[in-house]
Each structure stands twice: as C-alpha cells, then as structure tokens.
Amino acid sequence: MGAASWSAEGMWTLDNLPRAQMQASQGHAPDAAWVDRAMRAAARLAGGCSASFVSSSGLVMTNHHCITRCLQQLSSPTLDRMATGFLAREREQEIRCPDFEINRLEAITDVTEQVRAATAGKQGAAYQAAEDAARARLTRECRGSDVENTRCDMVTLYRGGQHQLYKYRRYSDVRLVWAPEAAVAAFGGDPDNFNFPRWCLDAAFLRVYEGGKPAPVQHHFPFRAEGPQPGEPLYVTGHPGNTQRLLTVAQLEFLRENLGTEVIPRNSEIRGVMLQYARGDAEAQRLAQGALQGIENGLKVQRGQLLALNDPAVMDAKRSAEAALKAFVASQPELAARTGDPWAEIEAAQRIKRDLDAEMQLLEEGRGFLAAHFGYARTLVRGAAERSKPNAERLREFNETNLPQIEQRLRAAAPVYPAFEQARLAWSLTRMRSQLGADHALVRQVLGQRTPEQVAAELVAGSRLADPAERLRLWAGGQAAIDASADSFIRLVRAIDADARALRKRFESEVQAVERRAATRIAQAQFAQSGRNAYPDATFSLRLSYGEVAGWTEKGQPVAPYTDFAGAFRRHTGAAPFALPAPWLAAREKLNPAQRFNFVTTHDIIGGNSGSPMVDREGRVVGLIFDGNIHSLGGSFSYDGSRNRAVSVHAGAIVEALRTVYEAPSLVQELLGSARP
Incomplete structure (x- = not known):
C-alpha cells in the first residue's frame, strides 16, 4: 500500500481540536x-508514558517497555520477571509496583492572564x-486539601503563549x-527498533487500587x-513528551550541535560500558x-533527530517560516x-547556554554522578532546605503539590545493586574529569x-541510602538530620550544592527566563498571524491525534500496513533478539497464523505516546x-504525512495471546466486557 489517502498533522489539546x-x-x-x-478514560504513568483505562475495575493498559522499571524492581538474582513475564490469575496475586503513579486528567483551566500579570x-x-x-500558588489552590489523591500541574503551551x-x-497504589x-515484547530488539514490519507484543496491564481494593472507574x-480497517477514522489519546517544532532557528542550531558533540557521544560511551x-x-x-x-532506544532517537536537523530541507523550511513571521510582525507597527x-534575544541566550551547558x-x-544514591541524596538535602521556605519561594520541584510523589519514591522498596551503581558512577566521574579537566x-x-x-567505591560503600527506612528517617528528620548525617552521598551533595544552586540560578536567569519571555512574544505574534489554528509543542500533557491505517512507499517499494502471527514465526531464529519464548513455540499450532499482529497508521506521535490507546469513532x-517508524524520528521538528508512521500492537493480537498463549480467560473476559464488577 502506498501513501495515505489523507494525513493528519498535529498533537492537539482536547480543548482546541x-x-x-x-x-x-x-x-x-x-x-x-x-x-x-x-479524557477520563486516558491516563498517564507519571514516569513518562501514556496509558488508558480498559475496564470499570481500574484495569490499565500500557506498553511493556513502560513498566520495565516495575519488572526489574520485582525481580531478584533468582527471579527475572523481564525474562519470565508475569500473570496474576487472581486479583490477590497482583503485585504492587513500588514507585509507580498513574494520573487521570479531570479538568483543564486556563490561567494565562494570571501568569502574565x-x-x-x-x-x-x-x-x-x-x-x-x-506556579506554586496556582497548583496549590488547584489541589486544595486532597494531597494524596489530587495532582495539579501548570502546563505551558506555545512556548509561553498560553498557561x-x-x-x-x-x-499511587x-x-x-x-x-x-x-x-516477545521487544521481539527483534535494537535491529528492528523504529523499523517496520514488526512483530512485538509490547503490551502490559496494571490495576489501580483505592483502600486496598480495585478502584472503580466510570x-x-x-x-x-x-x-x-484501512480508511476508517482512528484516534490516539496520549501524552507526547516533548517536541521542538516551535523552537527558533538559533535554538535548533544549538540542539543540533549539542546532539552531535555531547548527547550522542555520551550515550555511546555508556552503551559501551554497559x-x-x-x-x-x-x-x-x-x-x-x-x-x-x-540507552539503545535513546541513541536511535537522537541519531534520527540529528539526521533531521542536518537535512537542508528541514532547516530551510524553519528559516523560511521564521522569516515570514518576522516580516508579518514588521508589517504591523503596533x-x-x-x-x-x-x-535576537534567544540567539544571545544560546551563546550563554553553550558556556554553561557542560557544567549544568x-x-x-547530576550526569557527573550517575547513581541512584546520588538522586536520593540530592532529594533529601534539598528537600530539607526547601520545605522550610514558603511554598512560593521553593525550587519548583519541591512545591507542596509535588511532595506526595517525592515521598512515594523515597518510601519505595526498589532494590539498589552496589556493584552496578559503582560501575556507572565510576564511568560518570571519569567522563566529568575528561570534560571539565583535571584542574577544574x-x-x-x-x-x-x-x-x-x-571515589565510586568509597561513596557506594559509605552510604545507607539504598534502605528506604534510612531515606524516610532523613526526610522526616529535616535539616537537623541532614546536618548530622555522615552518609557519604549526603556529605557529597552538601559539599557541592551551593555551587550547583548558583549555576542553576545563573542558567535560569540568563538562559531559561530569556527564552521563556521571548517565546511568549513570539507566540503572541503567531496568534496575531494565524489565530489558534495551530497546535502547541508536546509537553507530556494529554493530546489527541487522528489518522488512519496506511502503509507507505520505501525506495520505490510498498510497505504493507499489517503483519501477522505467521510472520513472527518466520522471523524466529532461536537466537536473541529473534527468539520467541517457549510458551509461544508451545502454542504455535493453536494460534491463528492470520491474526494481525502489528500495524502502522498516519498518526502524528512522539516519545511519551508509548502506551497510548488507539481507538475508533465509538471509543473502542x-x-x-x-x-x-524510522521516518518518525524527525517528528520532533516536523511531520511528513507521506512517510511518518505510528506503530501499534493490534487489539486482536493482545486478546489472542492472552487467550491462547497465556491462558488468561478472566483477563480476556474483563477486556471484552464480561468481567466481574
């Protein structure tokens, strides 16, 4: 099948479709x-993926790759749940993910004028x-007294044009x-990643609980x-993480430089270490x-982004659009x-950003201190200092609306592995010395x-922050407990925090505030030019995109939009990453070989949309x-409807696998609407 009969650019906010x-x-x-x-059936994992409610008993669907942290936290040296998978045949067998949080959007309120004032x-x-x-005042007022069950975020759209x-x-349960x-969730591994055809069962189910019982959802x-089917209108409700389609040319040039000289080399190094x-x-x-x-997923994304930014057509289009907006502004004296x-203000800020970026x-x-211990220590040291301040004067990550999430992470009984921590930390310290120089x-x-x-060995050996009880003791003890602590990572953070805060303050003042203030005026100029007929950049806020099933043409050859189960078995070699697990091989004769497995559509998506449901016009x-697909990696900066494609697991593949491979009839019944209440 060739190019789509229609393409649908845009990640639209639900109040401006x-x-x-x-x-x-x-x-x-x-x-x-x-x-x-x-809006109320969509959901997000607070850690950065999309999700959806798929039953009235709090059942949540997302991607397998979005819950790997939970699987790893529930694993041990003798039980690898990534390798074996997991199925709770009864609800009593469902296991809590230590630090997961799921959010459901309830209301959107425009606060642009309050922020401008x-x-x-x-x-x-x-x-x-x-x-x-x-932000602190408005989110606190929004949340009210329901600290545990309500979360409020101030979302900045159009790079500052709307709040x-x-x-x-x-x-939180x-x-x-x-x-x-x-x-099978990542069948094909890195060789197939961002390619098509694909044969992945990249799916998983969670359940949210209230008061120890499955939470009812309306x-x-x-x-x-x-x-x-091809041609029918389809919708994706999800939380795309971050796009840069509204950045200025100067910002894109900095991003291109940073990807090539810093981000990709850094991630290539840590890949080698791992x-x-x-x-x-x-x-x-x-x-x-x-x-x-x-790491490998990130590298492919970053290389795709760099390829797009090195494409003269992409940058010429950006320069042309920017020049047209400048000409429009110049034609309107007021x-x-x-x-x-x-x-010009943003361009000047990029020069300062180049000077500060490595140290930032x-x-x-914290990229110089790659260890979970360091993250805990930074949270504890800063949390003690910030919680003693009025809410409006705190670092934004410590305002009152964020404290329940912080406490949940500190409380989570997630395992920390000393040897692994030490290896990563030693590499990051080595790289810090290489970047800044031994005399810094x-x-x-x-x-x-x-x-x-x-240093890495001493720091890991001298810390007790892997223990949730110790973290909670320090959090509850406040500044006095932090001052008295002899923990190696606490002492490290105390020693460097003044310099880190000073650097952050300068960056926010001379770069971030300049960019935000200038972007607000650019957005207002765009509104004057074309009204609200454009979508904002992605911000991990709920969006809707629309499209249809469609293949595309690659080097003169049509790419069909569907794969099937038979293709997965043809792809199977018995060696990773093309090795189907034993339950699939055992069930082969019982599976329908024609069952569609993965498919592609014209939807405009980006990272963060992982786990998004694709629904039909009836909301199914x-x-x-x-x-x-590989062409979608340039989607951070632009959308090409002839080639950009979103890749999905077919709903029938999920049902057939649950029914035939995993023998989970209760879960199938719940998905199809005949589950117990």
Whole structure:
C-alpha cells in the first residue's frame, strides 16, 4: 500500500481540536461528549508514558517497555520477571509496583492572564521567580486539601503563549497484572527498533487500587478485538513528551550541535560500558540489559533527530517560516512595538547556554554522578532546605503539590545493586574529569588525589541510602538530620550544592527566563498571524491525534500496513533478539497464523505516546501505540504525512495471546466486557 489517502498533522489539546479539518478530511469529528469520555478514560504513568483505562475495575493498559522499571524492581538474582513475564490469575496475586503513579486528567483551566500579570515588566531572575511563585500558588489552590489523591500541574503551551492548569486524579497504589516475556515484547530488539514490519507484543496491564481494593472507574475504553480497517477514522489519546517544532532557528542550531558533540557521544560511551558490564555473571547481564534497552532506544532517537536537523530541507523550511513571521510582525507597527526582537534575544541566550551547558549537565542535572544514591541524596538535602521556605519561594520541584510523589519514591522498596551503581558512577566521574579537566575546581573537590574508581567505591560503600527506612528517617528528620548525617552521598551533595544552586540560578536567569519571555512574544505574534489554528509543542500533557491505517512507499517499494502471527514465526531464529519464548513455540499450532499482529497508521506521535490507546469513532480500543517508524524520528521538528508512521500492537493480537498463549480467560473476559464488577 502506498501513501495515505489523507494525513493528519498535529498533537492537539482536547480543548482546541480542529473539528472542521477533521470532518473535511475523514468525514467524522468527535463531539464534546466523546472528548470528555476520552479524557477520563486516558491516563498517564507519571514516569513518562501514556496509558488508558480498559475496564470499570481500574484495569490499565500500557506498553511493556513502560513498566520495565516495575519488572526489574520485582525481580531478584533468582527471579527475572523481564525474562519470565508475569500473570496474576487472581486479583490477590497482583503485585504492587513500588514507585509507580498513574494520573487521570479531570479538568483543564486556563490561567494565562494570571501568569502574565505576575510576570509583567519583569526580566531575568525576577521573571523566573515570579513565574515559579505563580506556579506554586496556582497548583496549590488547584489541589486544595486532597494531597494524596489530587495532582495539579501548570502546563505551558506555545512556548509561553498560553498557561493552563491540569487537574489530575492521582493513583499511587498501582499493581502489576500481566506482562509478557521481554523476548516477545521487544521481539527483534535494537535491529528492528523504529523499523517496520514488526512483530512485538509490547503490551502490559496494571490495576489501580483505592483502600486496598480495585478502584472503580466510570469511563474506560472497551476492546474491539477485530481491530482497525484501512480508511476508517482512528484516534490516539496520549501524552507526547516533548517536541521542538516551535523552537527558533538559533535554538535548533544549538540542539543540533549539542546532539552531535555531547548527547550522542555520551550515550555511546555508556552503551559501551554497559556492554562490557554485561560480560560478567548472569546478574550483571540482567542489570546491564535493562539499562541497554533504554540507552539503545535513546541513541536511535537522537541519531534520527540529528539526521533531521542536518537535512537542508528541514532547516530551510524553519528559516523560511521564521522569516515570514518576522516580516508579518514588521508589517504591523503596533505588533512590532509590542514584540521587539525576541529572536535576537534567544540567539544571545544560546551563546550563554553553550558556556554553561557542560557544567549544568554534570553538576546540576547530576550526569557527573550517575547513581541512584546520588538522586536520593540530592532529594533529601534539598528537600530539607526547601520545605522550610514558603511554598512560593521553593525550587519548583519541591512545591507542596509535588511532595506526595517525592515521598512515594523515597518510601519505595526498589532494590539498589552496589556493584552496578559503582560501575556507572565510576564511568560518570571519569567522563566529568575528561570534560571539565583535571584542574577544574569541581573535579579537584570530588576526586582529590583519588581515581574515579576509588571515589565510586568509597561513596557506594559509605552510604545507607539504598534502605528506604534510612531515606524516610532523613526526610522526616529535616535539616537537623541532614546536618548530622555522615552518609557519604549526603556529605557529597552538601559539599557541592551551593555551587550547583548558583549555576542553576545563573542558567535560569540568563538562559531559561530569556527564552521563556521571548517565546511568549513570539507566540503572541503567531496568534496575531494565524489565530489558534495551530497546535502547541508536546509537553507530556494529554493530546489527541487522528489518522488512519496506511502503509507507505520505501525506495520505490510498498510497505504493507499489517503483519501477522505467521510472520513472527518466520522471523524466529532461536537466537536473541529473534527468539520467541517457549510458551509461544508451545502454542504455535493453536494460534491463528492470520491474526494481525502489528500495524502502522498516519498518526502524528512522539516519545511519551508509548502506551497510548488507539481507538475508533465509538471509543473502542483497536490498538496500542508502542513505536514509530524510522521516518518518525524527525517528528520532533516536523511531520511528513507521506512517510511518518505510528506503530501499534493490534487489539486482536493482545486478546489472542492472552487467550491462547497465556491462558488468561478472566483477563480476556474483563477486556471484552464480561468481567466481574
């Protein structure tokens, strides 16, 4: 099958859908009632993936690769749940994921004018402080007194042109129901990643609980096991993480430079470290493989982004659009007076960003201290200091609405592996020394006369932060407990925190605030030029995209939009990453070889959409987004409807696998609507 009969660019907010455009292109546009139901049936994993409610008993569908952290936390040296998979045949067998949180959007409130009033006339540090104070106040008012069950986020859209409050129902008791073996969830591994055809059962089910019982939910997406047909209108409700389609040319040029000189080399190095670590015993191999999945996926994304930014056509289109907007502003004297030259301001900020970026990444963002211990220590040290301040004056990550999530992470009984921590930490310290130089003050302070390996060993050996009880003791004890602690990582963070805060303050004042203030004026100019007929960049807030099943043409050859079970067995070689697990081989004769497995559609998606349900015009699940094709990697910057494709697991493949391979009739009944209440 060739190019789509129609393409549908845009990750649209639910309060600003292009209904006329949808009706004209696909003959259908969801009404307000449909959108409201879809909003309440959609969900997100707070750690960065999309999800959806698929039964009235709190059953949640997402991707397998979105819950690998839970599977790893529930594994041990003698039980590898990534390899074996998991199925709770009774609800009593469902196991809690230690630090998972699921959010369901309840309401959207526009607060643009409040934020503009708070920041009016301010620049630099004063602008950033005013915006942070407004965020703290508005999210606190939104949340009210229901600290445990309500979450409120202030979402910035159009790079500052609009601000909205998103109010969520927060579920912190999240339990694992079913996950297949990693061998079939990620069948084809890195060679097939971001390619098509694919044969992956990248699906999993969780359940949210309230008061120790499955949480009842009013709105959910029922399953349509026969799946989608070409030509019918299909919708994806999900939480795309981050796009850069509205960045200025100067920002894109910085991003291109940073990808090529810093991000890709760094991730290539840690990939090599993990491959070497995986040559150890079985436990080392298990831990390294868990890390490698994310590293290799990230590298493919980043290389695709760099390829797009090196494409003259992409950058020429960006320059042309920017020039057209500048010309429009110049033609409107009043608008020109209000707008000024925000593009020049952003370009100047990029020069400062180049100077600060390496230290920001290593020190403030913690890339020089790659260890879970360091993350806990930073949270505890800063948390003690920030909680003593008025809410509006705190670092934004410690405002009151975020404290329940922080406490949940500190409380989680997630295993920490000392040897693995030590290996990663030694590498990151080595890289910090290489980047900053042996004479840099931070390097001398941290390493002294010792090697990175020696420092990493001493830090890990001298810390008790792997123990949740110790973390909670320090959190509850506040500043006095932090001051009295002799923990090695606590002492490290105490020693470097003043410098890290100073660096952050300068970055926020001279780069971030300048970019935000300038982007607000660019957005207002765009609104003057074309109204609200454009979608904002992705911000991990709920969006809807629309499209249809369609293949594409690759080097003159048509790429069919569907794969089937028979193709998976033809692809099977018996060696990773093309080795189907034993239960699939045992069930081969019972499976329908013609059952559709994966399929591609024209939907405009990006990272963060993983786990998004694909639903039909009746609001029924027909598929589960888990990837894009190789052409979608440039989707951070633009959308090409002739080649960009979203890749999904077919709803029928999920049902057939549960019924025939995993013999889970109760779960199948729940998905198809005949489960117990």
